[in-house]
Amino acid sequence: MKATIEIEGLRVWARHGVFSQERTVGNLFEVSLSLVYPPALKAVKTDCVDDTLNYAQAVEIVKCVMSEPSALLEHVAGRIHAALTAAYPEIESGRIKVTKLAPPVSAELTAAHFTLEF
Numbered sequence: 001m002k003a004t005i006e007i008e009g010l011r012v013w014a015r016h017g018v019f020s021q022e023r024t025v026g027n028l029f030e031v032s033l034s035l036v037y038p039p040a041l042k043a044v045k046t047d048c049v050d051d052t053l054n055y056a057q058a059v060e061i062v063k064c065v066m067s068e069p070s071a072l073l074e075h076v077a078g079r080i081h082a083a084l085t086a087a088y089p090e091i092e093s094g095r096i097k098v099t100k101l102a103p104p105v106s107a108e109l110t111a112a113h114f115t116l117e118f
Helices: 020-025 038-046 055-066 073-087
Strands: 004-014 027-036 093-100 112-117
Touching: 004 055, 027 055, 027 073, 055 073, 073 093, 073 112
Parallel strands: none
Antiparallel strands: 004 027, 027 093, 093 112
16 A cells, blocks of 8 residues: 555645746745655554644645745755655655746746656
8 A cells, every 4th residue: 555645735825936026926826745654554453643644734735835935846845855854754755846937037937847756
């Protein structure tokens, strides 16, 4: 068996970006996580939140990281990875996807993403 905790579509207003206007005005971002967390298999039997990765706490960690501006989505994803693995060192692997929903580019597009797999 494999235990994976997933958080999909966490929307946060943040001030990430290369341009000064992005840091002033901010933008809507979306963060999705898929974290392989073997200790969560214990919660399958115990039904106890203490035996798993508490996704509510993970959301708060992501929100805290997102509140500190970075120029690049790559840097944001790296900081989220560092914060989550510091809080939950048993994370074995995963995926962190950071999406800027309205990137300031001269073209029509839905979003810009960066995905960090580890």
